[in-house]
Amino acid sequence: MDRRELLNMAAVGAAAAAGAGSLAGSSTAQATTQAQRIESFFAPRGGDGRHQRLGAFDVESRQDFTKGFRDMHRKTIRANAYAALDRVLEREGIDPTVKVDMKMLLAIIDDEPAINISPQTWIANQRLTWQNLQHYFHANADRYLSEMEAADKSGPGTLELNPGMQIPEHASHQIHIQPGGYVGDPFAGHMYHYGTNSFYFGGRGHNNQDQIHRGAAENIPVPADGKVKRILDYGCGIGQFSLALKERFPDAEVWGLDVGGPMVRYGHMRAARLGFDVNYVQRLAEDMGFPAGYFDIVTSFIAHHEMPSDVSRQVIAEAQRVTRPGGVYYPVDFISGGKKMIPRALFGRWWDHRWNNERWSLEYHEMDFNAEIQARGFNEVANAKPVIRGFGVRHFVRV
Amino acid sequence: MSKPTENPDRETYVSSPVPFDFGAQELLGNPALDNVVTCMVAMGAELWATRRRLGALEAILEEHGVPADAVSSYVPSKEQEEAWEAERDRFIALALAPLGDKAFRKNSSDDNGFTQF
Numbered sequence: 001m002d003r004r005e006l007l008n009m010a011a012v013g014a015a016a017a018a019g020a021g022s023l024a025g026s027s028t029a030q031a032t033t034q035a036q037r038i039e040s041f042f043a044p045r046g047g048d049g050r051h052q053r054l055g056a057f058d059v060e061s062r063q064d065f066t067k068g069f070r071d072m073h074r075k076t077i078r079a080n081a082y083a084a085l086d087r088v089l090e091r092e093g094i095d096p097t098v099k100v101d102m103k104m105l106l107a108i109i110d111d112e113p114a115i116n117i118s119p120q121t122w123i124a125n126q127r128l129t130w131q132n133l134q135h136y137f138h139a140n141a142d143r144y145l146s147e148m149e150a151a152d153k154s155g156p157g158t159l160e161l162n163p164g165m166q167i168p169e170h171a172s173h174q175i176h177i178q179p180g181g182y183v184g185d186p187f188a189g190h191m192y193h194y195g196t197n198s199f200y201f202g203g204r205g206h207n208n209q210d211q212i213h214r215g216a217a218e219n220i221p222v223p224a225d226g227k228v229k230r231i232l233d234y235g236c237g238i239g240q241f242s243l244a245l246k247e248r249f250p251d252a253e254v255w256g257l258d259v260g261g262p263m264v265r266y267g268h269m270r271a272a273r274l275g276f277d278v279n280y281v282q283r284l285a286e287d288m289g290f291p292a293g294y295f296d297i298v299t300s301f302i303a304h305h306e307m308p309s310d311v312s313r314q315v316i317a318e319a320q321r322v323t324r325p326g327g328v329y330y331p332v333d334f335i336s337g338g339k340k341m342i343p344r345a346l347f348g349r350w351w352d353h354r355w356n357n358e359r360w361s362l363e364y365h366e367m368d369f370n371a372e373i374q375a376r377g378f379n380e381v382a383n384a385k386p387v388i389r390g391f392g393v394r395h396f397v398r399v
Numbered sequence: 400m401s402k403p404t405e406n407p408d409r410e411t412y413v414s415s416p417v418p419f420d421f422g423a424q425e426l427l428g429n430p431a432l433d434n435v436v437t438c439m440v441a442m443g444a445e446l447w448a449t450r451r452r453l454g455a456l457e458a459i460l461e462e463h464g465v466p467a468d469a470v471s472s473y474v475p476s477k478e479q480e481e482a483w484e485a486e487r488d489r490f491i492a493l494a495l496a497p498l499g500d501k502a503f504r505k506n507s508s509d510d511n512g513f514t515q516f
Contacts, residue, residue: 057455058452065447116428119426120426124436124441127421128444132493145411161412169417177419180413180416181416183413186413
């Protein structure tokens, strides 16, 4: 059996099990045998549904620690830091419910260990998360590169990589202090996947079955005429949202687009293994390369807060171009609008920007994102709901 | 032998990232203290990994009927000692190397033109 056959069989076997929680869910003994063989081939330590275990027990243990630490941090360290911030505000005679600007906030919290222990320890854990993963994948580079090379031309779904493309400076930052960012490490996709599984656990729970992406995809609105033939997920990263959209709209042609070659490469490999016919392309969101009016739904998942605001505006215009009249545009991202926030919120925004290298988040949050979309050929739908708890409501229809 | 990622014939689809000052945060009023806290978190991960590994080992031993004191009385071979030394060095680099991160304070000397070392 050659590698291609093996990959195709992986798709069949894993598709039967995707979402079911176990490869043992395959309907026949033969399929189970094949799936088990494939699972053994690709993940020496097995998996759980669509989650592939890390290849080494100790690496998994360190990641397990980082997840537990994030949970503890949120419940204890961050809570105590907020309490300390409230005490400082009281000392300074500042109402904690009144919005302040960054200059005022930094003057208050500077050199206050009881407050700053929170970002310090969070960042330490974040660094540890990435270092652990990067060390492992680079130590096993041949194996993981070979897997991606074999998967590049496999299906279902297609992959377009553009090694000669000029990567803009704004997309080359090492966001979330991930070493190399989304473009500078061959294993950016691997690291992002396992690293964000740890991250999500600290605030929103498990995501190792794409639960968060699948939940959001379930809530994406459809056009009024009900026609959903083509869907675009730009800034797709490793394509978890693209995959979730394909799961909800199995008959639709689904595309994931991202500037990061290693990200879409990993995304394609993963989708193909799981049996999802999704197409991934390495392109710029501000120059998507699709025909005008090609898509019925255009969406993105927390991509815009990782772009400069001027690029966000270009991307909205490009999204307008590729969305058909009456089509839905729903870029999922955080609530935005305004330079001032209450001190607790602004404190988190500040250190996440400066020390977690959320390079463009301040620009994003200062922008009235809905107004920018409304100004570029979309109508906002009244009384819409967020597709994910605590995020901005961004239900628009192409004029 | 070069690493696979250093082979120019092997396309990895990467480009140069914008540099970032990893580990340069000074949040606790004393950069050395920042480094110590970073180490403590890393040490926690190593300790948990070790405890989890011990748990797995004990379970395996139990399954195979090996008495618990077999570990306590175990004497490693020369080859094992050498291999473990390499693993020890990796452990120390991960857990304690941040102690050597940038650790000078921003204070009045900055304004007096002193070179910082």
